[in-house]
Amino acid sequence: MNETQPYDSADYLDTKEAVAEYLSAAIEEGDAALFRTALGVAARACGMTQIAREAGLSRESLYRALSDDGNPSLDTALRVLKAMNIRLFARAGTLADAGQP
Structure with missing residues (x-):
């Protein structure tokens, strides 16, 4: 019988660039729940205890x-991104970028 290992995206986020691309892809989807999940995966990949400390939050919170x-506030999300040395930015797009004709 073959044994399988659980898949964890955090195992593959081994560079800051990989973390940034992963979070960018989640943001592009426009789904807040997906972004929250991706932010949690990225925080685990970077070390949840260290991220919590640098963000000024308890690990449990x-x-x-x-x-x-969970439903993190924008303040919490920005603090976590800053602790990971990831910057969030906006850029102008077109209706075509939003999937509209």
Whole structure:
């Protein structure tokens, strides 16, 4: 019988560039729940305890905010991104970029 290992995206986010691309892809989807999940995966990949400390949050509150039932504030998300040395930015787009004709 073959044994399988659980898949964890965090195992593949081994550079800051990989983390940034992963989060950018989640943001592009426009789904807040997907972004929250991706932010949690990225934080785990970077070390949840260290990210919590640098963001000025307790590890428990960070886990709670980024859980499936969590709803992190924009302030929390920005603090986590800053702790990971990831910058969020906006750029102008077109209606075609938004999937509209």
